Amino acid sequence: MNIVQIISGNDNGGGARHVLNICSNNIFDMKSSIVTIGKGFLYDVAIKNNIEVVNFAYKDILGEKFLNYLKRNDIDILNFHGAKSNFLYSVINRKLNIPCAVTVHSDYRYDFLNNKLKKYIYTPLSIRGLKKFDNYICVSNYLKNLLDKSNFTGNKYVVNNGINFNSPKIVLARDDLRMEFNINKDDFVYVMVARMHPIKNHDTLIRAFYMLQDQFSDTKLLLVGDGELEESLKHMVEDLKMKDKVIFTGFKNNVLDFINASDISILTSFNEGGAPPLVVLESALLKKTVICSDVGDMNLIVNSKNGYLINPKDKKDIYNKMEKAYLNRDKLGVVGDNFYRDMLNGFSMKKFWENYYKTYLHILGGVK
Secondary structure: OEEEEEEEOOOOOHHHHHHHHHHOOOOOOOEEEEEEEOOOHHHHHHHHOOOOEEEEOHHHHHOHHHHHHHHHOOOOEEEEEOHHHHHHHHHHHHHOOOOEEEEEOOOHHHOOOOOHHHHHHHHHHHHHHHHOOOEEEEOOHHHHHHHHHOOOOOEEEEOOOOEOOOOOOOOOOHHHHHHHOOOOOOOEEEEEEOOOOHHHOHHHHHHHHHHHHHHOOOEEEEEEEOOOOHHHHHHHHHHOOOOOOEEEEEOOOOHHHHHHOOOEEEEOOOOOOOOOOHHHHHHHHOOOOEEEEOOOOHHHOOOOOOEEEEOOOOHHHHHHHHHHHHHOHHHHHHHHHHHHHHHHHHOEHHHHHHHHHHHHHHHHOOOO
16 A cells, blocks of 8 residues: 655654654555655655655645646555644545545644634634544544544544664763763753643743752753743743753754653643653653653553653642652662553554554545
């Protein structure tokens, strides 16, 4: 089967990595390439990794150029990703005579939380696009249930995120990275890898950490990522006089290096569509314990034996779990090992590929 993934070329989040993972599959009968809307991070990474990728401008997809490309390449399924491609589908779907599916990566109600104008304009357009699909591939049961409750008709499948549990690629060694960012060898480091968007809840994390570092002077907080809130969060840290405690790294490709250099991973999102989020799987890959928001399907994944769940709206609860991890730092290795084994059993890349393959077969079996 010949599958095309359609996604914005500048996507640099979990959706982008999800698509790259699909296209790296080793299933003989599942060829997957990418069509990007514009160029950017994802387009560049695909080329660097020798993944077949073609870029189209919006006008080209709306015109005949894109349709001719599909005919020439004998495409079996179009798999759309992200709000931009979903809206595009709502415009061109009547011109398409091949099966189409959308992978739902997040709770569509919160995609534009960072901008009130975009929220009220683009959210309805995104929903309009989503509702025109006949096939929904959800990255968690939470998202599937959301679509059911919101009266989305069509076939719904669940394909959880996966990760390659073979030897992780560490570019910069733990001690070298700590030295580069002025982190002492004995400092206890929390790391959060996330775009700086309101849904990720950095500000509550920073306030919880403010309470913690006041009690334990050998703690540091690494914030890996960028986004529209970066400058305001930096001002917040400066106002709290924690510039030497909270480290902003900006966007990084090699996030595994930063997780490896930390003692524990944390994710304080108000909402997470993926089960598990890729950064949680990356933490498991390195046998790191996670502190994670109790949202979506996470209570089915993280438990008292392999990590900590938090209420993202409760600063005190975040503080308590961060404190508990610090006080039990000698036991985090065992907890991290437990987490690794649990994720290895349920969320391998092989299982991810096989689930997509079965889903595509079902869609091609004549199901609208």
